[in-house]
Amino acid sequence: MERFDLIVRGGSVVLPDGATKADIGIKDGKIAAIAADLRGEAEREWNADGHHVLPGMVDVHVHFSEPGREHWEGFATGSAMMAAGGCTTFFDMPLNGIPSTVNAEALFDKARLGGEKSLVDFGLWGGLVPGNEEDLAPLAASGVIGFKAFLSTTGNKEFEAVDDMTLLSGMKKIAALGKVLALHSESAAITNWLKEEKEKAGLFGADDYLETRPIIAEVEAVERALHYSEITGCALHFVHISSAAAVSRIEEAKARGMNVTVETCPHYLLFNHDDLREKGAVAKCAPPLREQEEQRKLIALLAAGKFDMLSSDHSPCPYDMKDPKDHNLFQAWGGISGGQFTLLSALELALAHDIPLENVAAWTASNPAARFGLSDRKGMIEVGMDADLAIVDLNEAFTVTEGNYQAKHKQSLYIGHTFPCSVAGTIVRGNVVVRGGGIAAAGPAGSWQKPKGVPASDRELSALQPKG
Template sequence: MQDEGRLDCIVKGANVVLRDRVQIADIGIKDGVIVQIASELPVPSKTTVDASGLYAMAGVVDAHVHLYEPGLGEWEGFDCGSAALAAGGATTFLDMPLYGQPPTVSAEALRIKLAAARTIGSHIDYGLWGGLSADNLEELEPLAEAGVIGFKAVMSSTGHEEGGFRSVDDVALFEGMKAIAGMNRVLAVHAESEEVVSALTGKLARRKPRMPRDYAAARPIAAELDAVRRALLFAERTECPLHLVHLSSPQAIDAAWEAKMNGLNVTVETCPHYLVFTDEEAERLGTLAKCAPPIRGAREREGLWARLAEGKVDLVASDHSPCPPWMKPEAGDEYFAARAGISGGQSMLELIIDEGYWKRGLPLPLLSKVLSEAPAKRFGLLPRKGRLAVGCDADIVLVNLDAPYELRAEQLLYRHRHSAYAGRRFRSRVVLTMNRGKAVYTADTGIGTAREGEWQRTAAEQKRRRKLI
């Protein structure tokens, strides 16, 4: 009885990033939940974290992550992938359905993936996407019933057509949207026109060597914009909630914003690599910076930042997409054959603070919103996730805003320690990541041994299941 009023932990004296301001305060935690935020908490606690001079932000909710379980854990698995994300300040990630063996396109495949997650363990909490493929319409409702956070479809070739996750044509996309519209789920769409991409790639087939600039020419903004407009039209006709992933151009964001202003239920994301790099830097970095859509020019990069500042970019996600080094050969004749995808989950928060707060003067509450609150809200994880507020999970990241360091390959926690960001100088640094009140990473001691991350379903789904019980 003597511990009844005692807190488990107090995060003391932090600059707490709230929804509309930053204030120095203590954060009281009990049973993994934030129970108090006040200028000073005299209540006794079992442990105290001295956060003086540090900034406390809501743990990042990374809505776009590829960890490849089951079957391809040698690329990246729940163990090392979740460790890297935790080191980058993430406390929840949403894992995409494409590349597992099997991909998550059926309720049985979801069961297999969930079993892998629970057997291997995750350092932080996670949700699982289901897939809308070319031929799995009958599996969408069972996937929703089984607890997927939403669905993912790809409008251009996935590169894994034979592996079970097939891209969608217009008919499959439209029919899938009609089905998903009544399931209280969101459809996330990779929007690039396969017709445009394949035609331009074919025209470049004889060019030797084919360089990063040729790859970008084969996947122009026009290919993104064409697919975005079709997805928006289909969403309007079906009333399906739509989320456009990893948009690389301000033009695509403007098209989605216009549709939103006309009443469409649509959100958009962009990624750190589009906000940090330019096409010139991508060419210098070679295959490490190859991604789809490709990285654009400086004008597009600044256009993305301008729209983020205006509130037109709903969220930022890493699209963490690692692979073994042999799949990223040196640029030149092999560039088109190299796998697309950037290992970046560990660096996202620090990049956005450096580029957004320090370089462009954007307020921390806005940056926290696009990294944490907005994805939690869009994918049904509020009120537990995404905010520093009483009643929310104690998912907290402490950041030293002025602790310059150079990211070295040996500091990466990915299965394969290569990244387009290795060698980069950072100004800000994650000091501690806390998931439901427990420290899972510190800059001093590294990642903890416990893997106690929990599977997250939408708040509506959890409420429905409680009623059934």
Template sequence: MPLSEPSPAAVIRSRRAVLPDGERPADVLIRDGRIARIAHHGVLTEGAVTDLGETVLLPGLVDTHVHVNEPGRTEWEGFATATRAAAAGGVTTIIDMPLNSIPPTTTVAGLAAKRKAADGQAWIDLGFWGGAIPGNTAELEPLYRAGVFGFKSFLAPSGVDEFPHLGPADLERALAEQARIGALAIVHAEDPAVLAAAPQRPGVHYRDFLASRPAAAETAAVERLLEAAGRTGARVHILHVSSAAVLPLLRRARETGVQVTAETCPHYLTLAAEEVPDGDTAFKCCPPIRDESNRDLLWEALGDGEFIAVVSDHSPSTPDLKELRRYGGSGDFATAWGGIASLQLGLPAVWTEARRRGHGLVDVVRWMAGGPASLVGLTGTKGAIAVGNDADLVAFDPDAEFAVQPDRLHHRNPVTPYAGRRLTGVVRTTWLRGRVVDVTAEPFGRQITRS
């Protein structure tokens, strides 16, 4: 029988448990919501035993890049729908981005509004990023003390007026303050001057949209950011890298002592510009999905350990804002909202492509659980099946296939570029601190803060 209620002790058993030292048969003892012991398969009998057989036992995934959009734009998503989707996709912890909600998380009051909105709605655990925008440098230390995990900023317009981007002087001030207080700076790196000079041709052709967001915008912004990080001593993290051209810049910066990490996303690893149909604006995101050869280079870098994390950048909106033709929209990539909704689908999407390229589930867990947990300082609590960690676990069938049906997703709006795509890997059960996440019952996710 599935483990559905907290108990003093229980065991989850699998012939394929993905542990920090590799995949092997194991028994995992759960006591008071934490992993108390890991033993050889078939050894432990304390409490109720859930035997998964050949179904793989994974640690719950950690997604550090999610736009929940509540309060203020809850019609785009919301804590209840986002966290249900996350649980269905094997994600047990998310860190919510500071923008697209109103108010944004750029003040302590904004953080309080976010926490109040989330209270009692979360099916999984969640924390919050703060935001660094022009004029709020004095807010950063109070926000950090209040428990945000770091600060997001944009180097180009964000798409929403209440979260403006940082110019060069603002960036220098923000990074210097974050270095002073020891906070992590996470940055959307596209250069506004390069974007302004790029050809802007509205319409349904994806190639025109791609030309409007060239790879040079990423490289120019990353160069500027790394120079500022070197001067200020700030720790910086490059969000949603879509262009492999930035990778040599990161390597050189690390060699000179700059503290920099980077992430990429499932859509950059599994989709390609050549396959985007005209007018299908579900594929629009910024920076954009690039060509197949670029995708191959991202995979090579991922395999070499150059990315600390693979995270969703789940950024949904209502169908009308996506200008989707099937909802009566124009299919114009220039005017459609730029964001991919994939929180529920990240694991099977990445696994489908990873195993085709010769990677195993140990790799996927490193990219999507352990790496993101380490980025935000949750190692020792989340991201691994390890003694002392929260018993956040996933029963995953790595061989089951399914076709993505948008109306079966838990996202508030059934918009996804994966519609109709066949993916491999099905989440059978998700446990949060040893309890099955049952979305027909009461949610019991917690709000977490930076240690």
């Protein structure tokens, strides 16, 4: 009789063609068997009867700010938060840390910290900023997931927005490296000019903020990036897209055969501009939450399969940065804290709009893994894949409180929101990290995930050794 390390029994396992009741046998961190009535013994068993088992979420867009700003969010608290939400792999963005991840040295330092502290697996983005074009090839060879650049002002002196010449030359190099460029797509010229006009008039409220970042600013930036992609051949990934008009331009590019993908975030689907009006800076992000009519359009586009993936864009900060003097909303940090809730949000939307659960698995796991070179081990429940599982209860509601939100800073737009479902457990490469809503792991279990085909170097292995 075959022996396993862990058997997850009796759950409704979400596979690409639908959910089926099955047992999952796990051995040496891999899925070793899937069967309706798995015969075998195991050191441990998990009774998943009445629960659904999805592939662990791959969140391609989080900001953990370490090194340098761990007091905003670091790998320890950030990964615990992601695990509590059914996420088994996250990709950390290159900005907000000091230094930003714009060269190989910074990459290795961040990877070492992640390996020491993260409860779940992680990938790392590299940055494209003015002056670092010669660092792109070493970053690619060292294992970055892809590159990130801003077309709007970042507010971060360590990670500046690209000008058009940097963007074009960087895209040419990234194309030659076979990598993907992720873009924050809002027109700096439009948003900065409108912001200056509001400031001159002494207008700093919620409606004023929305008016400085109109949909046309997102569309202009998307269109410009697509034109540059046609010239350079660079693959693009558009992050946190917030408007139907921008999605339309991306759909047209896909129809022309361009190598382009697009994500949106749960906060654009579950919330709208009324929340910024009512709750203030805790609901401020860029692009901003849109009006309710636009929110409905985005939900319809998600249901129609027009978004390739969902990501959290978890962007935390100490709360005093969300509480500026004189209630000037323009001075507040622009980011939503909510990395724990992406899978729950996807499930809420699926249940509310009769969307199959296999679509949720595609948005949150298989599509991200495939796009960024991890599909040989992540993103699907299949024999031979990493045993990364999210076990969810579709019948037990979960209300977000400061007590059950695992992030470093507890203030969030999601506080008080009730999801119709909950995460019962999270398993990372066979390690039970979350059980019964609480962290079950004894210590860090995560490892740096690089795209397939990128080997470990001696330099990398040396850099990843704990210091001291």
